[in-house]
Amino acid sequence: DVVMTQSPLSLPVTLGQPASISCKSSQSLVYSDGNTYLNWFQQRPGQSPRRLIYKISNRDSGVPDRFSGSGSGTDFTLKISRVEAEDVGVYYCMQGTHWPPYTFGQGTKLEIK
Amino acid sequence: QVQLVESGGGLVKPGGSLRLSCAASGFTFSDYYMSWIRQAPGKGLEWVSFISTRSSYTTYVDSVRGRFTISRDDAKNSLFLQMNSLGVEDTAVYYCARGTREPSDWGQGALVTVSS
Numbered sequence: 001d002v003v004m005t006q007s008p009l010s011l012p013v014t015l016g017q018p019a020s021i022s023c024k025s026s027q028s029l030v031y032s033d034g035n036t037y038l039n040w041f042q043q044r045p046g047q048s049p050r051r052l053i054y055k056i057s058n059r060d061s062g063v064p065d066r067f068s069g070s071g072s073g074t075d076f077t078l079k080i081s082r083v084e085a086e087d088v089g090v091y092y093c094m095q096g097t098h099w100p101p102y103t104f105g106q107g108t109k110l111e112i113k
Numbered sequence: 114q115v116q117l118v119e120s121g122g123g124l125v126k127p128g129g130s131l132r133l134s135c136a137a138s139g140f141t142f143s144d145y146y147m148s149w150i151r152q153a154p155g156k157g158l159e160w161v162s163f164i165s166t167r168s169s170y171t172t173y174v175d176s177v178r179g180r181f182t183i184s185r186d187d188a189k190n191s192l193f194l195q196m197n198s199l200g201v202e203d204t205a206v207y208y209c210a211r212g213t214r215e216p217s218d219w220g221q222g223a224l225v226t227v228s229s
């Protein structure tokens with residue numbers, strides 16, 4: 001299985017300050033079609049996961065532009081330019097390149113300092 | 114708007130069975146691969162299974178293969194997960210999701226508790 005390793009696992013952030021989450025995969029996530037299937041999800045307390053970013057850097061409709069994704073190959077990053085109170089939750093990266101199975105990172109819990 | 118609504122969760126004894134359903138609306142269900150993903154209490158996310166369009170291909174994570182069966186009814190815009198020989202390790206919230214490599218929409222989840 002492809003192992004997705006996130007860091008940090010806990011991320012206390014002051015409101016209005018930036019935040020960054022790293023996600024590293026144990027294998028390259030470049031698929032045979034040339035795409036890299038790396039997604040980011042947000043799970044607010046008591047809610048289902050919500051996709052924020054797909055194919056490394058494509059933001060979903062309705063996702064604020066303070067969220068951005070970057071990276072390539074095995075190293076990826078989710079950045080929040082200015083953290084707001086509604087950003088509290090757990091963030092997961094997920095690879096959709098190698099099956100079986102598609103795999104998630106352990107999750108990064110973002111809280112307000 | 115896309116809606117996915119799971120049902121069928123509950124408490125079951127070890128070795129028992131349960132069938133989850135997911136009712137889809139707001140999109141052309143038959144055009145999409147569909148997935149089941151689970152989350153044990155207080156834990157992370159784990160892929161369980163997915164099914165192709167026209168049910169031509171199904172696949173499972175090793176831990177459920179031979180015990181779980183995914184299916185779909187395109188006429189009823191519904192996705193199913195038949196779970197047999199359940200163990201305590203299967204206790205989780207089960208989400209249905211639209212898509213596979215990039216699951217774009219998720220339901221609210223159905224809680225399955227396996228306990229004696």
